[in-house]
């Protein structure tokens with residue numbers, strides 16, 4: 001997304017009325033609303049939604065909302081002035097009260113249904129009705145679609161109260177998870193990894209919900225206490241929030257002949273996906289079948305690049321199901337995510353995520369999600385054998401395309417123009433043997449040292465003389481390759497643009513959300529600032545605080561090293 005969108009230079013929207021006038025629902029209106037929906041969006045009880053692409057629903061306003069923060073960077077890109085975040089009507093809308101809006105913006109939002117596949121296996125038990133018709137946005141409600149600086153954006157509140165897809169939960173998000181999502185999303189953008197974007201964050205001064213969590217110094221795997229948390233609404237923004245799981249829902253209905261318009265609704269949602277996410281990359285003059293072949297290629301390209309970027313920056317999504325996989329190919333759902341500190345290829349902060357969603361397994365998880373996408377779109381090609389064959393071929397090529405992107409990424413991390421398998425495998429083994437800090441290691445390596453000593457700053461283990469010798473010989477082979485490529489200072493500069501200096505360290509995030517729960521947002525703002533320039537050298541004070549190995553006390557700490565619940 002970042003590369004396709006040209007940000008604005010000057011803020012031009014300063015009043016709420018100007019903002020409202022940017023609303024444009026012309027694309028959403030080409031889709032089908034649930035025919036059983038209420039006209040006023042008063043639709044907050046769990047129920048089955050049998051057809052249609054969205055359900056109009058009003059958010060539930062936060063009681064006594066207070067401003068926590070907004071993304072100044074993104075406001076600037078959108079051409080919104082910072083004042084707007086403090087505007088009374090704007091604050092109302094983005095804390096869930098749509099009564100303040102006026103035409104062309106509507107006074108209700110919308111939620112969408114989707115299906116779930118975990119690692120390529122279809123699930124329906126997660127729907128309380130056992131049919132799949134009650135699963136979807138249980139607490140996310142979109143409130144705005146409009147064109148800003150030539151780009152269509154959708155704005156979605158998370159934690160905005162119940163929808164028909166609430167499944168017996170409360171529709172809320174707590175401040176802890178909202179701070180994490182807001183900061184994580186902004187940070188990913190600054191890392192140059194495609195992502196949904198953070199807009200605003202508001203908290204309730206009086207409403208709380210109870211969630212299982214970890215007591216202080218707990219080393220338990222599962223939460224051991226119940227905690228009252230303030231509820232919050234964060235707003236995220238993307239060209240669309242279409243997920244692979246959404247396409248699957250409509251394809252499942254086609255397969256089971258759920259209703260007479262099922263195939264047409266599938267066609268509509270896929271063509272909507274092209275319009276919303278791939279318009280600039282797919283020639284609209286092609287036949288629909290050929291557009292689908294292009295869609296398969298483009299999505300493959302985006303998804304493989306995305307996952308290669310995740311590996312580059314040490315990110316583990318944690319729960320990369322098809323319903324957490326944006327069909328536009330960007331990062332979505334900052335729930336049980338984490339960033340790898342002490343290097344472990346199978347790093348996984350979410351206790352429910354298992355090995356299959358772990359750090360180095362993400363390419364496999366992506367392949368499973370891509371397969372579900374492929375399977376969902378395929379029925380639309382039934383009548384064009386030639387296009388179907390091409391479409392299938394693109395699908396079969398996923399593992400190879402993924403591998404290419406990953407190799408390109410590892411080469412770039414090492415300052416090489418070409419992937420060297422033996423060199424890479426030896427490096428990974430040494431990284432494991434020395435238990436390196438993923439970020440500090442690659443950043444120190446970017447200085448292109450000729451000796452292992454400076455790298456030791458990133459080691460969690462004290463290494464033996466034998467390991468040190470292996471490092472020396474590895475460094476020698478690597479440096480010889482680099483010298484053949486050219487100028488070391490130039491390579492070093494490039495490596496520093498690939499290997500960030502500042503990473504997400506959960507033990508430095510915890511104090512920020514804890515402080516925020518007391519009404520003090522200083523640390524949230526400080527993190528926003530640090531995370532907005534992750535590749536830059538920052539002040540000595542920031543370096544001393546944030547460019548640090550994880551302290552021993554936080555290894556295996558519940559809520560820091562691992563978490564079972566993210567909401």
Ligand SMILES: Nc1ncnc2c1ncn2[C@@H]1O[C@H](COP(=O)(O)OP(=O)(O)OP(=O)(O)O)[C@@H](O)[C@H]1O
Pocket residue numbers: 135136137138139140165166167169170171172173323324332333334335566567
């Ligand atoms: N507190 C809640 N109330 C209602 N529904 C919820 C709640 N928490 C999660 N859900 C729903 O359960 C499903 C799975 O949850 P998951 O944690 O993947 O999503 P999420 O973090 O809410 O959302 P998203 O994928 O929109 O970022 C989602 O459809 C979500 O809307």
Ligand SMILES: [Mg+2]
Pocket residue numbers: 323324333
């Ligand atoms: Mg989700």
